[in-house]
Amino acid sequence: MTEASSPEEPPAAPNGAKPFLDVRNVVKEFPVTHGAVLQRRVGVVHAVSGVSFTVKSGETLGLVGESGCGKTTTGRMIVALERVTSGSIFIDGEDIARMSMRRVRRKRRDMQMMFQDPYASLDPRMRVVTILREPLAIQGIGTRPEQEERVRDLLNDVGLATSSMDRYPHEFSGGQRQRIGLARALALHPKLIVADEPVSALDVSIRSQILNLMNRLQTKYGLTYVIISHDLSVVKYMADRIGVMYLGKLVEIAGGEDIYARPAHPYTNGLVSAIPIPDPDIERHKQMDAPKGEIPSAINPPSGCRFRTRCPRAQPLCGQVEPPLRAFGPDHLAACHFPLRDPVEAAA
Amino acid sequence: MSNVLEIDGLKMHIRQSRVTVKAVDGVSLSIAPGETLGLVGESGCGKSMTGMSIMKLLPNGGHIIEGSINLNGRDVVPLSEKQMRRIRGQEVAVIFQDPMTSLNPTMNIGNQLGETLRIHREASDDEARERAVEVLELVGMPRPRERLHDFPHQLSGGLRQRVMIAMSLVCSPSLLIADEPTTALDVTIQAQILDLLDSLRRELHMAVLLITHDMGVIAGRADRVAVMYAGKIAEQAETSTLFKRMRHRYTEALVEAIPRLDQETTAELYSIPGLPPDLAFPPKACRFAARCRFDTDICHQVEPPLLEHEPDHLYACHHPAGVGASQSDPLVAV
Numbered sequence: 001m002t003e004a005s006s007p008e009e010p011p012a013a014p015n016g017a018k019p020f021l022d023v024r025n026v027v028k029e030f031p032v033t034h035g036a037v038l039q040r041r042v043g044v045v046h047a048v049s050g051v052s053f054t055v056k057s058g059e060t061l062g063l064v065g066e067s068g069c070g071k072t073t074t075g076r077m078i079v080a081l082e083r084v085t086s087g088s089i090f091i092d093g094e095d096i097a098r099m100s101m102r103r104v105r106r107k108r109r110d111m112q113m114m115f116q117d118p119y120a121s122l123d124p125r126m127r128v129v130t131i132l133r134e135p136l137a138i139q140g141i142g143t144r145p146e147q148e149e150r151v152r153d154l155l156n157d158v159g160l161a162t163s164s165m166d167r168y169p170h171e172f173s174g175g176q177r178q179r180i181g182l183a184r185a186l187a188l189h190p191k192l193i194v195a196d197e198p199v200s201a202l203d204v205s206i207r208s209q210i211l212n213l214m215n216r217l218q219t220k221y222g223l224t225y226v227i228i229s230h231d232l233s234v235v236k237y238m239a240d241r242i243g244v245m246y247l248g249k250l251v252e253i254a255g256g257e258d259i260y261a262r263p264a265h266p267y268t269n270g271l272v273s274a275i276p277i278p279d280p281d282i283e284r285h286k287q288m289d290a291p292k293g294e295i296p297s298a299i300n301p302p303s304g305c306r307f308r309t310r311c312p313r314a315q316p317l318c319g320q321v322e323p324p325l326r327a328f329g330p331d332h333l334a335a336c337h338f339p340l341r342d343p344v345e346a347a348a
Numbered sequence: 349m350s351n352v353l354e355i356d357g358l359k360m361h362i363r364q365s366r367v368t369v370k371a372v373d374g375v376s377l378s379i380a381p382g383e384t385l386g387l388v389g390e391s392g393c394g395k396s397m398t399g400m401s402i403m404k405l406l407p408n409g410g411h412i413i414e415g416s417i418n419l420n421g422r423d424v425v426p427l428s429e430k431q432m433r434r435i436r437g438q439e440v441a442v443i444f445q446d447p448m449t450s451l452n453p454t455m456n457i458g459n460q461l462g463e464t465l466r467i468h469r470e471a472s473d474d475e476a477r478e479r480a481v482e483v484l485e486l487v488g489m490p491r492p493r494e495r496l497h498d499f500p501h502q503l504s505g506g507l508r509q510r511v512m513i514a515m516s517l518v519c520s521p522s523l524l525i526a527d528e529p530t531t532a533l534d535v536t537i538q539a540q541i542l543d544l545l546d547s548l549r550r551e552l553h554m555a556v557l558l559i560t561h562d563m564g565v566i567a568g569r570a571d572r573v574a575v576m577y578a579g580k581i582a583e584q585a586e587t588s589t590l591f592k593r594m595r596h597r598y599t600e601a602l603v604e605a606i607p608r609l610d611q612e613t614t615a616e617l618y619s620i621p622g623l624p625p626d627l628a629f630p631p632k633a634c635r636f637a638a639r640c641r642f643d644t645d646i647c648h649q650v651e652p653p654l655l656e657h658e659p660d661h662l663y664a665c666h667h668p669a670g671v672g673a674s675q676s677d678p679l680v681a682v
Contacts, residue, residue, distance in 0.1 A: 283567040
């Protein structure tokens with residue numbers, strides 16, 4: 001577990017600390033079937049193709065990329081809502097990819113998910129108290145009065161009145177519903193929360209309320225976060241490190257400031273330049289390197305580097321050899337044959 | 349040069365079973381040919397309803413109860429549905445957020461594009477097809493002639509939005525309403541579509557009403573901006589003026605609440621407390637007062653009028669940002 005076993009393995013976690021979450025060479029493929037009865041297998045969607053990264057305890061990792069890059073699938077595999085095709089996911093030293101569903105269910109206390117759409121992820125026929133008690137009831141934690149006491153604490157944590165307990169989800173606004181979603185994720189005292197587009201469905205004025213709340217609760221409970229979003233600005237505000245995914249591959253991973261100021265991968269650079277900044281002086285004079293065209297199909301991904309079909313720097317080599325992740329500074333990796341900056345020589 | 353669009357004191361209320369929602373409550377706007385006006389605000393602030401009022405495509409129970417909407421010099425408010433049908437598409441066209449729900453899934457691209465022409469211009473099938481290819485080329489559709497036979501589900505989100513834009517251009521309208529045109533798209537595709545809208549506006553000298561919640565999109569694409577809150581315009585100015593000297597406390601709070609990619613964010617983001625008001629019972633005085641950091645008694649008692657306090661800069665705030673205790677004298681009442 002201490003030795004790197006794959007060429008795509010990132011170097012050991014910084015500061016020698018053992019990572020809380022260690023994702024190793026994870027692959028997820030979905031079969032494409034044809035016909036309703038016989039379900040002939042006609043192809044495979046390569047949703048995630050060998051992704052590795054680590055997250056320290058109490059750290060926030062952001063995963064960004066365009067739709068179809070595999071960021072959501074990666075997040076779902078971390079909480080075992082999706083089982084891996086191959087690879088390992090160590091959470092607190094235990095590989096959940098090798099666990100039986102029975103053991104996974106117990107392990108779920110440690111890792112919870114927060115979903116994008118607070119309208120679709122709460123049962124409209126359940127009162128808030130039932131929604132928040134459910135995880136406790138399933139895991140058999142506490143008596144009913146104890147569970148209700150816990151629900152009161154949770155509502156207090158996420159800034160909702162205790163009187164909310166007897167109300168239904170439709171009586172709440174989008175932001176309040178997302179608070180309920182966060183309370184549900186917190187119910188079992190998890191160590192890790194995977195938040196998939198936690199604020200994308202919310203208005204700007206409500207967004208910062210939820211983001212600040214997530215930050216406060218992280219400090220209070222020492223939570224580890226994986227935040228998945230297409231919005232690089234949101235991710236940069238929240239995350240210590242950011243991983244950029246493209247068509248099932250992790251193409252670059254680095255500290256938030258580093259990825260914005262010194263991107264090595266042309267895709268990262270393009271993605272950053274495409275994000276509108278609310279300042280006309282900057283927005284109108286910045287150089288736009290947004291990638292041309294659209295993300296190719298994950299059924300037949302391009303050979304070699306998957307970004308080469310949209311890359312302004314692509315050469316014949318990019319179609320032949322898949323670029324490995326190389327170091328571009330402390331805690332900064334990128335997978336590109338012709339990067340925007342020189343890689344540093346690999347330290348021993 | 350006369351304006352393509354001039355809205356004056358527009359009120360559009362929606363009657364529901366028990367209450368009346370004052371969705372648009374006294375909005376005045378104008379757009380010159382070749383100009384992009386950004387209309388920005390949060391969900392339910394009335395920005396889309398303002399756009400739909402121009403098209404007179406109102407929700408059930410929706411009525412324009414006051415004001416005028418002059419389109420190329422003619423007030424469309426008194427026009428009948430039959431007369432409006434001639435104007436839609438010809439003089440004003442709209443593109444929506446979600447191209448999949450706005451395109452007909454059972455019709456191929458060529459027929460959908462041609463339909464507009466056959467209705468408005470009584471064009472023949474051949475003419476319609478040629479014009480369809482022409483507009484698809486204009487919106488940067490790769491291999492336009494082959495695409496005529498494609499159905500919407502065969503296209504990606506970005507290409508579908510290009511088809512929507514092509515449809516809106518078929519009859520060369522003088523005003524294009526783009527209602528959250530890129531919200532459903534990835535940022536990389538968003539940049540492509542916004543570039544396209546910009547170049548079309550320049551080439552065709554169209555007026556564009558760009559409705560969005562994204563201050564970043566506004567900063568890069570709008571010539572002038574109107575910020576809406578709770579059915580009213582809170583602030584309106586030329587884009588660089590608005591961002592450099594924002595006066596209304598809502599505009600200020602909205603921009604402060606956005607995490608910015610180009611700034612290190614070590615301090616906590618400002619978050620606007622509470623929720624926007626219920627437009628069935630809007631506050632009598634300043635509509636933002638209940639959520640404002642700078643509210644005083646007057647904000648809850650007297651509605652601040654939208655005035656041109658500085659040249660070409662209108663705002664409705666009792667305690668504007670960056671203006672000392674002594675308020676500048678309003679130049680003109682609007």
